[in-house]
Structure formats: C-alpha cells, structure tokens
Amino acid sequence: MTFRILTADFVHESNTFKKGATDLETFRRETLDIGDVAVKRFGDVNAEIAGFFDIGREAGWSIRHVVSAHATPGARVSREAFDHIAGLICDAAREEGDGLDGILLCLHGSMVPDFCEDGEGELLSRLRAIVGPDLPIAVTLDLHAMATPLMIRQAEIFVSYKTYPHVDMRDIGRHAARLLKETLTGKIRPQTLRVHIPMLDEANAGRTDVPETKALYDRARLHEEEAGILAVSINAGFAEADIEEAGATVLVTYDETTAGAKERAAVIAEGLAETIWNQRGQVANDFLTPEQAAIIARDFPLSDRPLVIADYADNPGAGAYGDATALLEALLAAGATEGGFAPMIDPEAARLLQQHREGETVTIALGGKVDPTFGGGPLTLTGEIIRLSDGVYTGDGPILGGITHTFGPTAVFRVGGIDILVVSIPGQMLDLQQVRAFGIEPTRLRFLVVKSMQHFRAAFEPISAKVIVCDCGALATPRAELRPYIRVRRPIWPLDRQVRHERLISDR
Structure with a gap:
C-alpha cells in the first residue's frame, strides 16, 4: 500500500x-x-x-x-x-x-x-x-x-x-x-x-x-x-x-x-x-573578558593553526545582534595583529564599503548600532577594503556541506592588522567557507574571532591550535541575570538559586 x-x-x-x-x-x-x-x-x-x-x-x-x-x-x-x-x-x-x-x-x-x-x-x-x-x-x-x-x-x-x-x-x-x-x-x-x-x-x-x-x-x-x-x-x-x-x-x-x-x-x-x-553547576566553558582574550590573541604564536576565539555572547545563532564591538575594541587596543574577525553584522557599514573600491582606505562607524548596552557601541575605524563580495558561499563542512547561503553585500575591512568580515545578513560561523570564500584563510592567521557559541567547533576546532571563549556582555551572554525575564515560570535555575527540584510529567 x-x-x-x-x-x-x-x-x-x-x-x-x-x-x-x-x-x-x-x-x-x-x-x-x-x-x-x-x-x-x-x-x-x-x-x-x-x-x-x-x-x-x-x-x-x-x-x-x-x-x-x-x-x-x-x-x-x-x-x-x-x-x-x-x-x-x-x-x-x-x-x-x-x-x-x-x-x-x-x-x-x-x-x-x-x-x-x-x-x-x-x-x-x-x-x-x-x-x-x-x-x-x-x-x-x-x-x-x-x-x-x-x-x-x-x-x-x-x-x-x-x-x-x-x-x-x-x-x-x-x-x-x-x-x-x-x-x-x-x-x-x-x-x-x-x-x-x-x-x-x-x-x-x-x-x-x-x-x-x-x-x-x-x-x-x-x-x-x-x-x-x-x-x-x-x-x-x-x-x-x-x-x-x-x-x-x-x-x-x-x-x-x-x-x-x-x-x-x-x-x-x-x-x-x-x-x-x-549537574547544573558543572559548566565546561571558561568565559574570558574581552581584555583577557585580547592579550592571549596578541601573544599567541603565529603558525599554521590559529587561536580561535568564540565571541560567545554575540552569537547570531542565539538571536544576538552580531554587531557587538567590545571584543574588537579590546583586540585593537591590545595591538593584536594578523587576525580575523567574523562576522560583524552591520548592513549600513557594508553598504558604505560597497560604494568604494578594493584597495581604498576609508573611515566608517562599525558595529554597535542596534543596542549598544549589549556588547558596546559603534567604533570609528579607518582601514583598507581588501575584498568586496555579494556574500554568497557554499558550505563544505559537517554542518553546511553542500548548502548555499548568502551574507548579502559583504566586505573584508582590514583595520590594524585585523581582517573584519562585514556582512549584511545575519548568520553565525558554522563553516570554513564562511571566511575562505572571501579570501580570509584561517591557517595563515594568528587568531580568528568567530561569532558563535558552539557550532563553530565542528569546522573550526579541527584546524585550530587552541579555542578560547569570550563573554563580551552581548545579548546571548551566559550571565542570564542580565536579561529582564518576566514570563518564565519561577523559581528556575540559575535565576533562583534556592529552586526546589520539582518536575511535571505531561503526556498526550
């Protein structure tokens, strides 16, 4: 039948x-x-x-x-x-x-x-x-x-x-x-x-x-x-x-x-x-501040295996804006070079960069425009346009292999020795082609920042020398108490540390 x-x-x-x-x-x-x-x-x-x-x-x-x-x-x-x-x-x-x-x-x-x-x-x-x-x-x-x-x-x-x-x-x-x-x-x-x-x-x-x-x-x-x-x-x-x-x-x-x-x-x-x-208290991640992560990046030895820094709290895959600037600002202040930063989701900046040509030096306000209270406000930066693109890429890794997506109008903007992938359409880092398609080769970098909590590990951890995790205070911060919960049923861990252990079984 x-x-x-x-x-x-x-x-x-x-x-x-x-x-x-x-x-x-x-x-x-x-x-x-x-x-x-x-x-x-x-x-x-x-x-x-x-x-x-x-x-x-x-x-x-x-x-x-x-x-x-x-x-x-x-x-x-x-x-x-x-x-x-x-x-x-x-x-x-x-x-x-x-x-x-x-x-x-x-x-x-x-x-x-x-x-x-x-x-x-x-x-x-x-x-x-x-x-x-x-x-x-x-x-x-x-x-x-x-x-x-x-x-x-x-x-x-x-x-x-x-x-x-x-x-x-x-x-x-x-x-x-x-x-x-x-x-x-x-x-x-x-x-x-x-x-x-x-x-x-x-x-x-x-x-x-x-x-x-x-x-x-x-x-x-x-x-x-x-x-x-x-x-x-x-x-x-x-x-x-x-x-x-x-x-x-x-x-x-x-x-x-x-x-x-x-x-x-x-x-x-x-x-x-x-x-x-x-196991509620057994958290594996060691969450670093932007300043701590920046010092590690600055001093990391250059080889064919980069330091990968997860910009955890600004993960677009958890609904964060993907435009937090706290970590980028710390990296620039520390003098960290030979690095990559992907992505910075800023349609306005991407549009402005698209109005210029590759090789030009321009000054723009980058990131932090949606809600500066989560992860920092806009940075005024002067840099060189390394690559302009329509943002289309086809994944080849374990998550996106064979699937074509787009970041929309995209630019690679080099500031202080850091290549920043500036994109128009939100997306977290899941696949190496999300940087390689735009000329950023991770194995030639000292460090690479990826806006992702965990999915990045499938493709990026195998080519890394080390992975560290940063909490920049953006919308997906692991510090849940920073978000104003109203609707969730209380008490609940970790908002309420004295929660009783009670569960409800519901079936059809």
Whole structure:
C-alpha cells in the first residue's frame, strides 16, 4: 500500500529579548523555498527533509513537500510571517483531505511568534484541527527546543538532535520517518511523555563535546534499544526566550502496544532529568573578558593553526545582534595583529564599503548600532577594503556541506592588522567557507574571532591550535541575570538559586 505523506520545514529560534521582528521578508531573504525548489536544495544534504525522503523512497511513499522556511535566530516571528508559512502547510493538509496518511514536520521547538508563546504548539494545533485526532504526526526538533505540553498533546512522535554542534540532522529525519512508517503499518502506536526541569538550560547547553553532557545523549541512545522505547530526546532549552514554559525537557516517545512501555518511559525521563539537575553547576566553558582574550590573541604564536576565539555572547545563532564591538575594541587596543574577525553584522557599514573600491582606505562607524548596552557601541575605524563580495558561499563542512547561503553585500575591512568580515545578513560561523570564500584563510592567521557559541567547533576546532571563549556582555551572554525575564515560570535555575527540584510529567 502506498501512503500519502505531507512534509514541511518551518524553523526559527526566537530570542524574545531582541528588538524588532523576524518578518516575512526575513524568511524570503534567507530561506522560503516552496515544494520542489526546497527538495532540490535540501533533499540530499545533511538536513531533516533529506532523511524524510530517504525513508520515503524505501517505503514507496507518495510525498508532498510543502515548504522549507528558515531564518537565522532572531526577534519574535511576526504574525504575518507565521500565518503565511503556517497557512501554506495547513492549506496543503486541507487540500489533501482524506487521502493524507501522515505528516512529517521539521521544527525547531523554540519559535515564539509575536501573538503567542509557542509557535510549534500553535502550528500543530492548527494542523490537528484540520486532520482530526487520529492522523499520525511526527516531529523533529532542535535539541535547544522548549518542548511544551501543547506540542506534546498535538503530535505522537518527537525526535530531537543528539549532537551539538548539530551534525545529525539527516539521521534524525530518518529516525522520525522510520517511526512514522512503523505507525502507518500498524507495528507501533506511539505516544510521547514529557518531563520539565526547572532550569533555563542544561549546564552546557547540550554540548556533546563535554563528557558529562555527551553521556546523557549516550544514555538516550541506549534507552532507544529497549523494547517499546522509540525515541529519547534531551532538549537543553533556550535561555534567550522568556516564555512561561521555558526550560530544559526530556521527551520519551514510547509504544502503547508494548506492555510496561509507558511506565518505563517515565522512569527513563525522570532519571535523565535527575542527572541534568544534579549537574547544573558543572559548566565546561571558561568565559574570558574581552581584555583577557585580547592579550592571549596578541601573544599567541603565529603558525599554521590559529587561536580561535568564540565571541560567545554575540552569537547570531542565539538571536544576538552580531554587531557587538567590545571584543574588537579590546583586540585593537591590545595591538593584536594578523587576525580575523567574523562576522560583524552591520548592513549600513557594508553598504558604505560597497560604494568604494578594493584597495581604498576609508573611515566608517562599525558595529554597535542596534543596542549598544549589549556588547558596546559603534567604533570609528579607518582601514583598507581588501575584498568586496555579494556574500554568497557554499558550505563544505559537517554542518553546511553542500548548502548555499548568502551574507548579502559583504566586505573584508582590514583595520590594524585585523581582517573584519562585514556582512549584511545575519548568520553565525558554522563553516570554513564562511571566511575562505572571501579570501580570509584561517591557517595563515594568528587568531580568528568567530561569532558563535558552539557550532563553530565542528569546522573550526579541527584546524585550530587552541579555542578560547569570550563573554563580551552581548545579548546571548551566559550571565542570564542580565536579561529582564518576566514570563518564565519561577523559581528556575540559575535565576533562583534556592529552586526546589520539582518536575511535571505531561503526556498526550
């Protein structure tokens, strides 16, 4: 029997402290691909929909892929954008009617529209109202999801990433699709159980290069080998979102037809949650000040393996503005040279630089223009334009391999011996081609600053001599107390140090 499957990809991680909105034009500028266009772009790369199609081909499914919509983490999603993209998915489900057998969705889990706190729960609710209570829905999530009770009530299957840096997207898509296949053929009857932990996020934000955190995901994989345990998802949470249901969660998708599976799922979820709670103070990163990082960079020996400095707090991948100047200012003040800095997200500066020619010396105000209270204000700098570009690059690393993106109008601006990648469109550092495509070769640098928390490690750590991490006080600072939380349910760690260890199990 051939099953008719609807697939869609709607991903955003929303920083509720960020000014502005992630509007429809933002999605159009970054990724808003319809149907076959999306399949051509993402159908055979390291992406969830590629995994969906892998299993679909094996099973002989008839698949309708509706849309792939992604935008760099940022401010809350506008109602116009949400309604448009969710409407594409819901309209397709309505058109399919009774001929539809199942739905596979690639979601993030931390989307916050401007009209509600739970974008994924809202989308799933709208879909459930169309397809009825019995049609199976399978969902993939980023491991930084804030999985809510509403989400769990609206879908049967949830499978989250188990790597950070995220390198297992296609595998996770296959996992979710396999479970949907087994559901459609009557081999299983899945449900999902949720445990919430009163922590803004896991101690290391889900870093799977940290032994204590990696061990959690190793345990999850072992539990998935047990009878009736279909998927174990550890969601580290997203501390940059202020919503009532914020926090880390453990989800266990189990088979209702397996005796004792529900009870075992609860034991597994509680056990993992207990470990996460007990490890809440075991933070692996040593967060340096900009001045400390600058001195290390200045004195680092030049070789074919650079010092890599993570500008952690200004990570665009967590919704930070990507224009913080505190670290750059410290590097220039320290006299650090033969370095790179990528990216500085400043559309105004990029536009001004594009009005000149390569080789010209110009003076501009760079960075710090959106909210100088987080990470420093604009710097007036004089430098040489080394490279002008349209910003297009194609990744070749473990995260972006084969995927083409753009930074928009881009310039390499050399100031005091530091090559600064000035870009127009937000994006965190995930791939070596994000600098090499613009003539910045990391292996010829003394140091390279990357605006990223963790994803940079997949591509940049292997070519580095050393990695250090800087907290410049920007919007994604690890010092959560600097952000004005209002909505999150209290008490919660680390805002409240005397929080009681209580968790709520929610299932469908």
